[in-house]
Amino acid sequence: MSMISHTQSKDSGSRADHGTRAHATGVADAGRWSTHRIAVYALFVALAMATSFLEFPIFPAAPWLKYDPSGIVCLVAGFAFGPAAAAIVSTLGFVPHVFTDPWGALMAILVAVCLSVPAALVYRRMRTRAGAALGLLAGAALALAAAICGNLVITPMYAAMSVAQVAALVVPVLLPFNLLKFAIHAAVTFLVYKPVVALVDR
């Protein structure tokens, strides 16, 4: 039952020195749940939690709809570490919100997962600027659908509106707000993901 790990002293040297093959001892330094990975997931989840509390209104017509930058954190986590990381960050990142606004938190989790996981899947196949852009588009489209559906289900619980009445709000209010929100997510992510991915691969 011995687990001898190989060290290739002539490694290409392009991988980060996070206990990867070059200097690995074999103890907890490989695989999805290596100590370094756990630490990274934890920090990104913390970041998602922190940013999810930074809300500000961006749509004057509907001041109760707020933007928060946590989607950017989920997207970057997905680009840098893969779809599983995107899912973990998107889910655990909203755990504190479950205890302040339960339905809102569930919807936020759904939207974040729909945003970051497809984007990460696309980027995994095409690790180029174009791939990133395509992934962001795919994620935004799915997240938009999820947000609209989620609003249809949840808004009646917060306001005495029937589903039909909420549906009437979709085109004038919900659609433009969510488009704007995902546009900001996509723009900022596109600007910042490269240096972060480079830091991880260094």
Next chain:
Amino acid sequence: MTSFPGPPAPDAAPAKLEHVRFSYDGGATWALDDVSLTIQAGERVCLVGANGSGKSTLARLLAGLAAPDGGTVTLFGHRAFDDASGADTHAYRAARRLIGAVFQNPEDQIVTTVVADDVAFGPENLALPRQTIGDRVARTLDAVGMAGRRRDDPTRLSGGQQQRVAIAGMLAMRPRLLVLDEPTAMLDAAARREVLAILDRVQEAGTAIVHVTHHPQETAHADRVIRLDHGRVIAETRPESDRAVPRRAQAPARAAEPAAGGDVALDVRQVRFAYPGAAAPALDDVSLTVRQGEVVALMGPNGSGKSTLTRLLCALERPDGGAIRVGGVTLTGRKPRRRELTRLRRTVGLVMQHPERQLFAPTVREDVAYGPRNQGLAETDVQDRVDDALALLRIGALAGRSPFHLSVGQQRLAAIAGVIACRPEVLVLDEPTAGLDDAARERVAGLVRDLKARGVAILLITHEADEAAALADRVVHLDHGRVVPAGDADRNTGADGARPAPQPPASFVARLDPRVKTVATLAAMFSAFAIGSPWQLLLAALAVGAVVTASRLAPLRLLASVRPFLVLFAVMGLLNVAVVRTGTPLVAWGWLLVTDRGLATAGLYACRFALVILLGAVFLATTTPTAITDAFASLLTPLRRLGLHTQELTLVLSLALRFLPTLTGEARAIMDAQSARGGSIETGSPPRRIRAMAAIVVPVLAGALRHADGLGLALDARCYEAGAPRTPWHELRVRAGDVAFAAATAGFVAALVALGAVT
């Protein structure tokens, strides 16, 4: 490789390295080149050398946290690595249980929010029996003098206290060898003394110590001092002979200068400031002046208000009393106008603590150019300023490199250049040389002298008396927010750190099993959304009232937690009122029709949402993050059968909750620093605002990765391994009170549903 190694021989050398080599870039350069070193049992060895000499790398190899590229490593008599067969995982795993490692940044070594739990983390990973864990925690906290703080939140302690907790956490694993990598680098003098005293006691107890440092005074009690340079051992001495070397190059003797100063550039008059909710003011009747071409040093223990004063100078906070005149702008309690703020940002340059954390651009040149560009200068002027700033700090050669590939010292200089490029008339430096080696310190000192000659007014915040003496014309001492004469400030070492965090009152609700509490709270919160009639509302209000009473929380404090949602209520209420058109009309105003049904509905929805929030607030106030994650771990165990790694996910959640306040604080500091350089996400054209957001997001992400590196090492050093058996110290047990509470909650939900069916 050998089979599973047995226990180490009693006096086997803890670590023996022979001809090891280590490279970070696949052999292009060698961080360690043919190093051979043996650490004997019970010996205390100091590793010294300049930044980049390979000390940290060597420390990591000795601690068994990394394997080299070549050579032989023998830990506790067992071959852990050699050229022929590579790394032996079993040997490393066994060795790590006997080796403790403490690193520079205490924050990245803390894994939970309770001191005792943090110390217990290592023993838990060793799968020791519960009773043993408890004993070890108590003993080691005693040994480092933190027994009285066992229930405190380690993230709120001072740096020195945090390092003591980190050391306790390692000692609780009973290591034979303790490796410390610059443990005092981020501490002030008093905290440094405390940590060194603990090391002396550890040495007396017979544990071998490897202590990496670049403070020659810390080598006094070592048996051997080993000096590294460019990856090689160049000297091995006894500590006595080291004392002959002067601490650092003598500051050049200053010729008798005429009293410095032109006009007064910064005038602080009787400023008073208290953070909201704080017991005592952070600054109380503080006055000081700095003239052009003058350097004033501001000294004082941690918590004396120095950093608060810098924030006031940059209008990041407004004083409660008094006034600050700087750059033609007067800052008082009144909110400053935009034009005043712009003027202020051009005049005052602020270099915060650890400014390298705010670097964000692809190249050093781009980052330094950020400030001048935000000032709206022409591109040629911007480049001139950048070149000038880089030249002043003598880092012109780094202009085209990515800031993330530089060493910490180089990053610090680049960040300072970014502020200098804004050509401030008043420069505030908050501990600019903390953690730097002598060469980098000299550059900062040179910068201060050059700027002084140019007539810049400089306020230098520092812990180091000799730095203040060498660079400053005058020294002002702060203590507990007041300016005090020199002697008094030194007497109060301020080693006490923050007041202990407020504990939730011991109450029935606080003592409930967290699993029961979580499920019950969530059930109640979700079902509250089914409230549709006043009777249900009444029932729910009574139930919530009962819970609040049983939690012994101050009702007013609890209601304060609802305040952020009041705006939401108002809007929701308006929406409801506008949408519901049935019932008797009360007020008709244009298209807005207010009916009694509308008002009733609005009231109902608002009240039920308020109850939901109150329940959540009670839960969060009576349950520690550790308890929440313990509950999650336990509740999610059935999902293990579906392949979900619940133990690891729970650790991720618990670490995230621990780092949440840390990252929030850092994000705020970065936002302050960038806004001090003129970057703002609230004003300007959309592209500029997006750029400003990137200037915040990138350093925040880089900071998260940096913390993750340190945290990963700490998890390794404390022997955490996914899938390995471990003993949780806290046992969750459901008792009679929990059963009663669960039954009551079930009854409540049933009654709610019944009422809904009836009415």
